[in-house]
Amino acid sequence: MISAYTGTAVRRAEAPLLAEGRGAELMQRAAYGLHAAAASALKTRRGRLYGARLVVLAGSGNNGGDALYAAARLAARGVAAEAVLTAPTAHPEALAAFRTQGGTVRELTEVNAAECAAACLAADAVLDGVLGTGGSGGLRSPVRALAEELNAARERGAGPLVIACDLPSGVDADTGRMPGTCLHADMTVTFGAVKTGLLAGPGAVAAGSIHCIDIGLGDYLGTPDAYRLQEAELARILPVPDRADHKYSRGVLGIAAGSSAYPGAALMATGAALATGVGMVRYLGPEGVARLINLAHPEAVCSTGTVNGTHVQAWLAGPGAGDDEEQRRRAVDAMASGLPAVIDADAVAAAGPGLHPAVVLTPHAGELTALLRSMGEEVSRTDIEGDPVRFARLAAQRTGATVLLKGWATLAAAPTGELYSQAEATPWLATAGSGDTLSGILGALLATDRTPADRRGPGHYARLAAAAASLHGRAGSLAAAAGPVAPSRLDPQIRSLVAEFTAHPGPGIQVSSKSGVEK
Numbered sequence: 001m002i003s004a005y006t007g008t009a010v011r012r013a014e015a016p017l018l019a020e021g022r023g024a025e026l027m028q029r030a031a032y033g034l035h036a037a038a039a040s041a042l043k044t045r046r047g048r049l050y051g052a053r054l055v056v057l058a059g060s061g062n063n064g065g066d067a068l069y070a071a072a073r074l075a076a077r078g079v080a081a082e083a084v085l086t087a088p089t090a091h092p093e094a095l096a097a098f099r100t101q102g103g104t105v106r107e108l109t110e111v112n113a114a115e116c117a118a119a120c121l122a123a124d125a126v127l128d129g130v131l132g133t134g135g136s137g138g139l140r141s142p143v144r145a146l147a148e149e150l151n152a153a154r155e156r157g158a159g160p161l162v163i164a165c166d167l168p169s170g171v172d173a174d175t176g177r178m179p180g181t182c183l184h185a186d187m188t189v190t191f192g193a194v195k196t197g198l199l200a201g202p203g204a205v206a207a208g209s210i211h212c213i214d215i216g217l218g219d220y221l222g223t224p225d226a227y228r229l230q231e232a233e234l235a236r237i238l239p240v241p242d243r244a245d246h247k248y249s250r251g252v253l254g255i256a257a258g259s260s261a262y263p264g265a266a267l268m269a270t271g272a273a274l275a276t277g278v279g280m281v282r283y284l285g286p287e288g289v290a291r292l293i294n295l296a297h298p299e300a301v302c303s304t305g306t307v308n309g310t311h312v313q314a315w316l317a318g319p320g321a322g323d324d325e326e327q328r329r330r331a332v333d334a335m336a337s338g339l340p341a342v343i344d345a346d347a348v349a350a351a352g353p354g355l356h357p358a359v360v361l362t363p364h365a366g367e368l369t370a371l372l373r374s375m376g377e378e379v380s381r382t383d384i385e386g387d388p389v390r391f392a393r394l395a396a397q398r399t400g401a402t403v404l405l406k407g408w409a410t411l412a413a414a415p416t417g418e419l420y421s422q423a424e425a426t427p428w429l430a431t432a433g434s435g436d437t438l439s440g441i442l443g444a445l446l447a448t449d450r451t452p453a454d455r456r457g458p459g460h461y462a463r464l465a466a467a468a469a470s471l472h473g474r475a476g477s478l479a480a481a482a483g484p485v486a487p488s489r490l491d492p493q494i495r496s497l498v499a500e501f502t503a504h505p506g507p508g509i510q511v512s513s514k515s516g517v518e519k
């Protein structure tokens with residue numbers, strides 16, 4: 001699992017080390033890691049490091065110092081390095097080290113901005129050391145225009161490899177907000193700890209791939225601000241039946257989804273739940289939809305019953321409910337049932353204060369806007385897309401439910417503040433039906449959750465929601481290898497990922513060469 005910290009927390013962790021006079025040592029560790037990551041990326045891009053052309057954009061602070069020291073190391077290995085100073089001053093020792101290794105230097109002004117931009121565009125790589133954790137607001141002129149040119153080149157699929165030093169300049173390290181212009185990166189080499197701002201919102205898009213360099217802050221960092229689950233956690237969370245299990249003990253998921261207007265949502269949610277692995281799906285909804293479900297998934301048990309009269313371990317309600325009053329009623333009852341419940345799509349609008357963390361609301365930014373407005377918050381969709389960490393946490397805190405806010409980086413926020421961010425998804429998953437499959441996966445994880453009640457910590461349901469987002473994103477990425485993703489056809493990828501993550505050798509036979517027993 002990746003633990004992330006706010007930029008503010010990382011600066012707090014650095015403070016005692018700086019007070020001990022170890023700032024230069026930390027900077028050398030950061031610069032060494034940055035240079036090694038840049039060297040490896042340059043070798044991959046052009047075959048060899050020697051003769052590569054590098055421009056380092058260096059601001060006035062320690063972020064510029066890191067980048068200049070890293071560029072000095074690269075220059076010592078045969079890279080032709082030029083520094084463009086984006087402020088009237090630069091870290092003096094780092095600048096001297098850079099010059100000693102033969103690096104050339106010029107200061108960016110309004111007058112030479114076009115020449116500096118041309119130098120960046122002609123380079124193999126640009127090291128972005130304009131702003132780090134000490135920055136605030138978007139990039140200022142004249143570096144703003146240069147960043148805009150580089151960003152435009154990236155949009156065209158041209159331009160240099162951009163490597164951000166600690167974080168893309170212009171991104172808020174605490175939140176991932178981008179208050180103005182930011183320089184987008186292909187990769188970000190971050191120091192001490194992954195910053196929350198690299199995992200969420202516009203910052204997650206701008207960061208590219210993330211490489212974290214340990215500079216020895218471990219003991220000083222405290223409690224993480226956010227997490228990202230990786231394979232090991234998925235393997236622990238995904239349900240695996242054991243020999244004593246039967247269909248009821250494995251977990252029954254009740255699905256109240258679909259309507260005569262939108263039957264497909266119920267089919268996709270049911271298919272994804274079955275592919276993730278449940279003991280049984282009990283479907284509640286119109287007979288016409290039930291018939292379709294039974295054709296596609298004969299194992300689902302269908303009825304037109306009520307939530308309160310149906311025995312399940314967890315509910316999934318909302319996808320494709322449309323104007324169907326009975327499905328809306330079931331969604332409200334599922335939220336009130338006291339059981340874990342995924343509440344998706346139109347049903348999110350029926351949520352409000354007084355829920356519990358086992359209710360997982362799964363809005364996209366538009367649905368979250370409506371929900372927050374219904375609770376009196378003055379907020380727009382743009383506000384939410386610009387600062388999803390803040391609004392996912394706010395919605396969780398206001399409703400008492402867990403909130404899974406879908407986006408490029410999908411966030412899972414617990415009402416007590418725990419936050420997960422998963423970014424495995426492919427842009428091909430931005431298509432109708434994607435949310436229905438995600439809700440099916442999450443419903444299955446809620447229904448099959450075997451964590452004893454006394455070990456379900458405050459962020460427990462956010463963790464399950466993050467696992468669902470991760471599995472869904474990975475399945476979509478696998479499917480995208482063969483072309484545009486159809487959510488109704490994701491079941492094979494979900495199944496194969498579950499099989500891969502949960503593979504275990506079984507009871508096995510003890511092998512001992514001394515006794516002559518062989519496998």
Ligand SMILES: NC(=O)C1=CN([C@@H]2O[C@H](COP(=O)(O)OP(=O)(O)OC[C@H]3O[C@@H](n4cnc5c(N)ncnc54)[C@H](OP(=O)(O)O)[C@@H]3O)[C@@H](O)[C@H]2O)[C@@H](O)CC1
Pocket residue numbers: 014018023024026027028030059060061062063064066130131132133134135136137138139140165166167191215
């Ligand atoms: N501390 C350590 O030991 C270690 C720190 N490390 C590294 O240091 C980085 C933090 O360094 P830092 O604190 O010097 O701040 P940094 O981000 O370089 O910039 C601040 C300068 O930028 C300016 N500025 C602000 N906003 C601006 C804007 N929008 N547009 C333009 N300018 C703006 C602001 O000037 P002012 O606003 O005051 O005019 C100020 O002078 C951190 O990210 C990591 O890379 C690592 O080496 C590990 C050891």
Ligand SMILES: [K+]
Pocket residue numbers: 063128129130131132164165166167168169
């Ligand atoms: K930077």
